[in-house]
Amino acid sequence: MAAPLVGEMEPAAAESVYFNEYPPPKALPKHEALARAFIQLHVEANRRVVLVTSGGTTVPLEAQTVRFIDNFSAGTRGATSAEYFLEQGYAVIFLHRQYSLLPYSRHYSHSTNCFLDFMDEAPPSADSAESGHGSIMVRDEYQDQMRSVLRKYRYAKQNNRLLLLPFTTVSEYMFELRSMAKIMRPIGPNALFYLAAAVSDFFIPRSRMAEHKIQSSELPAHLQGSAVGADDIYTGENEEQPSNRKKLVVNLDPVPKFLHRLVDGWAPEGSMVVSFKLETDPSLLVYKARTALQRYSHHLVIGNLLSTRKWEVVFITPDEPHERWIRVPKSKRSKSISGVEDQVGLAEAQKGNTVPLDQSEAEQISDASRDGIEIESIIIPELVKLHTKMVEKKTQE
Ligand code: 9Z3
Numbered sequence: 053m054a055a056p057l058v059g060e061m062e063p064a065a066a067e068s069v070y071f072n073e074y075p076p077p078k079a080l081p082k083h084e085a086l087a088r089a090f091i092q093l094h095v096e097a098n099r100r101v102v103l104v105t106s107g108g109t110t111v112p113l114e115a116q117t118v119r120f121i122d123n124f125s126a127g128t129r130g131a132t133s134a135e136y137f138l139e140q141g142y143a144v145i146f147l148h149r150q151y152s153l154l155p156y157s158r159h160y161s162h163s164t165n166c167f168l169d170f171m172d173e174a175p176p177s178a179d180s181a182e183s184g185h186g187s188i189m190v191r192d193e194y195q196d197q198m199r200s201v202l203r204k205y206r207y208a209k210q211n212n213r214l215l216l217l218p219f220t221t222v223s224e225y226m227f228e229l230r231s232m233a234k235i236m237r238p239i240g241p242n243a244l245f246y247l248a249a250a251v252s253d254f255f256i257p258r259s260r261m262a263e264h265k266i267q268s269s270e271l272p273a274h275l276q277g278s279a280v281g282a283d284d285i286y287t288g289e290n291e292e293q294p295s296n297r298k299k300l301v302v303n304l305d306p307v308p309k310f311l312h313r314l315v316d317g318w319a320p321e322g323s324m325v326v327s328f329k330l331e332t333d334p335s336l337l338v339y340k341a342r343t344a345l346q347r348y349s350h351h352l353v354i355g356n357l358l359s360t361r362k363w364e365v366v367f368i369t370p371d372e373p374h375e376r377w378i379r380v381p382k383s384k385r386s387k388s389i390s391g392v393e394d395q396v397g398l399a400e401a402q403k404g405n406t407v408p409l410d411q412s413e414a415e416q417i418s419d420a421s422r423d424g425i426e427i428e429s430i431i432i433p434e435l436v437k438l439h440t441k442m443v444e445k446k447t448q449e
């Protein structure tokens with residue numbers, strides 16, 4: 053009988069197999085020390101702490117990695133949500149894919165919002181006459197927005213409210229998640245897990261991974277050895293029109309689902325765990341989100357479709373109303389190049405469960421952003437209400 057795949061084992065057994073197979077990330081001891089100090093500070097202040105995971109994960113094809121599989125996530129959901137959690141008084145551990153979007157700097161990074169477009173060179177003043185250069189300044193039309201972002205950023209930094217921890221591969225993500233959850237134990241019910249990272253579902257186990265760069269052409273016999281075996285590269289013999297070009301066939305295993313272990317083992321007693329479910333097919337979203345909630349027995353699944361994720365999400369909860377849609381009102385939707393507005397509403401199973409936004413709330417929110425409302429500005433306050441309820445229940449027990 054073939055040995056079970058790690059993704060098919062009991063959660064605790066899968067944990068030890070998986071974590072024994074990989075070396076922990078080099079940065080882990082440093083991250084753990086930073087997180088311990090961060091948690092200590094916020095336990096003393098009796099402050100709530102949220103672990104936000106954000107961005108994609110890579111799946112290396114080689115141990116000395118030249119090539120990897122990746123996914124679309126830029127970390128917008130995570131970085132934006134972190135800002136709204138900070139606004140709600142939470143301290144945030146931001147476990148993110150390296151080089152994905154970060155809270156606050158996201159407003160001025162990457163090519164869509166390049167920081168250089170916000171700046172200008174002032175004409176030379178009397179003081180700068182010698183050099184002939186004016187100082188660099190923020191353009192008039194961006195002053196207010198940038199001041200507001202800068203103040204919030206500096207507040208978070210100076211008051212130790214935000215801890216940024218990067219990862220790259222799916223296994224680094226797993227190690228970091230496990231460590232952070234355990235380190236957060238002293239926080240108890242004040243801890244919240246907000247798992248927005250797009251974690252790869254498939255990977256190559258370490259035992260089957262090529263050590264060196266996979267070769268695209270045959271090596272002479274005396275150089276063959278540690279490279280990927282001939283079985284993994286085939287020449288297309290069974291094709292109708294055989295080609296001479298090499299193909300690479302990649303055989304991936306399912307990544308073990310560690311949400312069970314997070315909920316039942318790693319996370320603090322009484323803490324709240326929120327996972328995300330991403331689908332592209334509207335007819336599957338609610339079903340898959342409900343199934344995830346039943347399977348892992350946690351507290352909330354936030355479902356979203358790739359094409360409408362900036363305008364609507366669904367809260368799937370164990371308690372009434374079970375399915376609750378959160379939507380940005382049509383007039384306040386931001387523009388999105390990849391989004392498909394026609395698909396808003398298609399995934400709703402039980403019509404009429406949308407959270408109404410009262411007018412003043414909507415106006416307040418829209419002032420904060422030039423391009424319409426960010427859906428996270430609605431998601432986070434709604435989620436904080438649920439967390440508050442849980443915390444209150446736990447403290448009464
Ligand atoms: C999400 O569903 C996030 O909302 C997005 C955010 C990744 C869609 P962006 O970074 O996108 O703002 O561009 N995250 C979770 C996706 C995921 O991998 N969920 C797992 C699944 O669906 C469960 S943990 O099976």
